[in-house]
Structure formats: structure tokens, C-alpha cells
Amino acid sequence: IVEALLKWCRRGVDGFRCDAGYMVPVAAWQYIIAEVREQFPDTIFFLEGLGGKISVTQDLLNTAGFNWAYSELFQNYDRGQITSYLPESIDISEGEGITIHYAETHDNPRLASRSLIWAKMRTALCALCSQQGGFGFANGVEWFATEKINVHESPGLNWHGEPNQVEHIQRLNTILKVHPAFHDRCRIQLVEHNPGNTLLLHRHHRPTSRQLLVAANLDDTTANHIVWPAAHASLSGDVWIDLITGRETAPSKEGDSYRLDLAAGEVLCLTDAPDDLKQVLEKQSRNFDIPDRVLRQRLHAKALDVFRCYHDFGDVGKWDAAKASGLLQLDPVAFCRQQNPSSEESRVIVWEWPRDKKREVM
Numbered sequence: 001i002v003e004a005l006l007k008w009c010r011r012g013v014d015g016f017r018c019d020a021g022y023m024v025p026v027a028a029w030q031y032i033i034a035e036v037r038e039q040f041p042d043t044i045f046f047l048e049g050l051g052g053k054i055s056v057t058q059d060l061l062n063t064a065g066f067n068w069a070y071s072e073l074f075q076n077y078d079r080g081q082i083t084s085y086l087p088e089s090i091d092i093s094e095g096e097g098i099t100i101h102y103a104e105t106h107d108n109p110r111l112a113s114r115s116l117i118w119a120k121m122r123t124a125l126c127a128l129c130s131q132q133g134g135f136g137f138a139n140g141v142e143w144f145a146t147e148k149i150n151v152h153e154s155p156g157l158n159w160h161g162e163p164n165q166v167e168h169i170q171r172l173n174t175i176l177k178v179h180p181a182f183h184d185r186c187r188i189q190l191v192e193h194n195p196g197n198t199l200l201l202h203r204h205h206r207p208t209s210r211q212l213l214v215a216a217n218l219d220d221t222t223a224n225h226i227v228w229p230a231a232h233a234s235l236s237g238d239v240w241i242d243l244i245t246g247r248e249t250a251p252s253k254e255g256d257s258y259r260l261d262l263a264a265g266e267v268l269c270l271t272d273a274p275d276d277l278k279q280v281l282e283k284q285s286r287n288f289d290i291p292d293r294v295l296r297q298r299l300h301a302k303a304l305d306v307f308r309c310y311h312d313f314g315d316v317g318k319w320d321a322a323k324a325s326g327l328l329q330l331d332p333v334a335f336c337r338q339q340n341p342s343s344e345e346s347r348v349i350v351w352e353w354p355r356d357k358k359r360e361v362m
Contacts, residue, residue, distance in 0.1 A: 002035040005043075009036065015044025015067075021060060022052030029064035037065070044068070046100070050107065054088070061097035068134065071099040073126055075108060079197050079218055083190055086129060090188055093131035101126035103137040106149035112158075113146040118220040120165050121265035124172060124244065128214045128269055129201060132184055133176035142166045168244075174284045175243050175269060177291045179276060180205035181212045184293075193228035198262065200226050202233040211235065212243075213270040217262035225261045227254060234258070235272035243269040243280055299325035303335070310339040 005016060021029070029045075036043050047069040049057040060066050069092070076085045089099045103123040104111050111119035119141070127135040138149060140157035143164045147155040158164075176182045181203035191200040201214040213235060217224045230253075239248050249270065251258045262268070271277070283289065303324040328335040337346035349361050 002032055005032070005036050006039060009040040009043060014042075015046060017046045017048055018066075019048045020051070021047040021066070022049045022056045026059055026064050029060060029066070033065035046070075054092070058092060058096045061092070066097060068098050068100050070105075071101045071126075071134075073101045073129060074104055074122075077218070079199055082129075082199060082218070086190065090131060093134070098131050098134045100134040100136050101130050103127075103135075103141050105138060106151050109148055110146050111141065112144035113148070115220050115265075116144055116163065117265035119144055120168060121216065121218070121220055121267055123165060123169060124267035124269075125199070125216050125218075127169075127172040127176060128216075128267065129188075130176065130182065131188070132186075133182045135172070135176060137169070142169050170287070171244055171280070171284060173287075174280050177289075178279050178283050179212065179243070179271075180208050180210045180293075189233070191228050191233045193226050193232075196224055196226070198224050198226045200228055200233070210273070210276075211271075213240070214268070215260050215262060215270065216267045217265055220265040223261070223263050225259055227257050227259045229257050231256065235270060237272050240270040240272055241274060241277050243271055243277055246277055246281075296325065299329055303328045306336060306339060310341060 008016075018024075018029075033043075033045055045066045047057060047060055047066045049060070049069055050072060057069050061069055071089050072085060073082070073089065076082045089101075093099050103119075103126045111122050123137065123141060126137075139145075140147075140149070140155075143158040143161040143166075145156060145158040145161075147158075149155060180186070183205060185206050187202075187204045187206060189202045189204070191202050193200050197218045199214075199216040199218060201216075202211065203214065204211045213233060215226055239250050241248055244267065249260070249268065251260050253259075260268070300321045303321065304319070306328070307319055307324065324335070327338065333346045333348050333350070336348045337344060340347060351359065351361070
């Protein structure tokens with residue numbers, strides 16, 4: 001198995017979806033993942049653990065080296081099922097490893113085979129309920145493909161079909177990348193509200209205090225409404241902005257409660273900050289930009305790697321990550337020189353692409 005995976009890594013594969021991974025012993029995965037990462041340290045291992053025990057998924061994320069695991073949100077449909085499952089998914093994401101919400105998989109019929117409204121609603125729901133932006137979809141979701149996926153054959157994907165939800169998914173992905181409420185250190189709370197097949201989610205990014213309300217009508221055939229106590233979740237002002245469509249929405253006030261009316265299958269991602277929409281619109285056309293938070297995280301990790309070359313682990317408590325990362329970004333050689341406790345030498349060899357492609361150094 002290791003040799004097979006390494007062959008694909010050498011061909012440029014970034015990672016592997018491990019089907020029914022819970023059926024392989026933890027010790028075997030520990031060996032396989034360690035062997036692959038020894039040569040390709042950034043390889044992603046993605047656990048498909050549907051049908052296995054939650055405790056096994058947690059163990060594989062905790063001790064075997066898996067990065068992510070499948071979420072089961074794609075097969076939880078009504079409010080009762082979702083509110084029963086989602087807290088468990090959030091707990092695993094915060095404690096063991098991120099669970100990825102897929103809009104659909106090969107295990108169930110295509111969303112669009114039921115209705116286009118249903119497909120669009122479920123896609124938005126899985127994206128906006130995600131933990132740290134962990135959202136995915138199978139090929140064809142963006143084109144409203146209706147033919148069920150057969151993993152051993154090549155079913156139609158409705159490529160370039162009209163209508164489609166390509167721009168809709170692009171907007172969702174931009175929101176996940178840009179808004180802090182979809183980053184780490186975010187509190188996700190299901191808000192209690194009136195009976196009905198609707199969902200209300202409050203997302204609050206603790207470091208910045210930025211917040212969003214996600215409101216969804218889970219019925220694709222009938223309009224609905226949500227009424228909830230303002231004390232449980234609220235945004236400032238009388239007019240809120242939907243980041244998906246850019247439209248302004250004015251919730252009505254009923255005493256100490258808010259009311260939102262939703263069309264069949266409508267999903268809203270509401271903010272009270274106009275700058276949120278401005279930022280989303282600015283970033284939407286730049287599909288392959290790496291999010292700022294990821295760049296910062298990579299800089300921190302690289303700065304820590306260099307720090308470890310010069311210092312003992314015991315000194316890491318004195319290390320200022322933000323300051324170190326800033327200097328590393330500004331002047332890598334100066335950063336390395338500053339880390340050297342024994343001399344003013346940087347111990348760095350400057351290597352430039354593509355001039356030094358064939359250069360060999362000590």
C-alpha cells in the first residue's frame with residue numbers, strides 16, 4: 001500500500017481519500033501515513049469513515065495522522081436530523097480533526113435529481129455550516145448533474161449545463177475564505193427558534209468579534225419563516241446584508257423576537273457590516289489567492305522550523321511568533337542571522353529559482 005501511495009505522490013498527487021478507512025487497523029494507518037510523510041510531508045489523508053463507529057473516527061484522527069474526516073451532514077436532511085448531528089460534528093472538528101461537509105457523495109442520489117432548488121439549498125447549507133471552511137462537492141454538483149455517481153464507471157456530469165450554480169459555489173467559497181467567522185477560533189451555535197423545517201446558526205469569531213447569522217429554509221417546495229428571541233442571537237442595525245446575493249434584508253421585530261421570511265429552499269448568510277460584502281466582492285474573482293490567515297500560519301510554521309534549528313525546545317516559550325514571522329517575510333537572511341546565538345553568521349545559502357535549479361550545495 002505504501003509503495004502504491006508513494007507512486008502517486010511522485011506523480012504530483014496532493015493526498016488521498018481513504019475509503020472505509022475505519023476497516024483498516026489504527027497501527028496499519030500509523031505505519032502507512034508515517035512512511036508516506038517521510039518522503040512527502042504535506043500529503044493529506046482524508047478519512048471516509050461513514051458506517052464506522054464515531055470512536056474509531058476520533059481515534060484515527062487523534063493517533064493515526066489523518067488530517068480530515070467525512071462529515072455525515074450530507075445525509076441529514078430535516079431540522080431534527082441536522083440539529084441532532086451537527087453538534088457532534090463540531091465537537092470532533094474542535095477536538096480531533098476537521099470533519100468536511102460534502103454537498104453530496106456517491107452513496108446517495110444526486111441533489112439535482114430532486115430539484116434545482118434542493119441542490120442549491122443543500123450546497124449552501126453544507127458550506128455555511130462548515131468548520132474552518134471544510135466544505136467539498138463531487139464533480140457535477142456545480143452543473144446540476146442528475147445521473148447518480150458510479151465510482152467504477154463514468155456517468156454524465158452535465159458539463160457546462162445551463163442553468164448551473166458555478167457562480168453560486170464561487171461566492172460560497174469566497175465567503176469561506178474571507179470571513180473570519182469561517183476561520184479557526186469560531187463559536188458555532190444552533191439557535192433555538194419556532195417549530196418548522198428551518199435552521200438558524202450563529203457564527204462568532206472570538207478574536208475579532210465578527211459574526212454572521214445563517215438562516216436556511218430546509219423545504220424546497222414551501223415558503224417558511226423563522227422567529228427567534230433577539231437575546232439568543234442578534235446583529236446590529238435594522239438592515240442586514242446577505243453575503244450570498246448582496247441583497248439587504250430587514251428582519252421584522254415582534255416584541256423581543258426577530259422574524260425572517262424565507263422563500264422555498266432559501267439560504268441567507270447575514271452580516272451587519274457593509275465592509276464584509278465589499279471584501280467578498282473584491283476577492284471573488286481571485287479564485288486561487290491563498291487566504292491571509294493561511295499565509296500567516298505558514299510563516300509561523302516556517303519561522304518555528306528555523307527557530308528549532310538554532311535553539312532548544314525549552315526556549316520556545318520566549319518566542320514571539322508574530323514578530324518573528326514578520327521579520328522572516330521581510331528579510332529571511334536577517335531573520336536567520338538574528339536566531340544564531342553563537343555568531344553573527346546567518347548559516348544561510350541563498351538559492352534562486354530558476355538560476356540555481358541544478359546547483360548543489362552542502
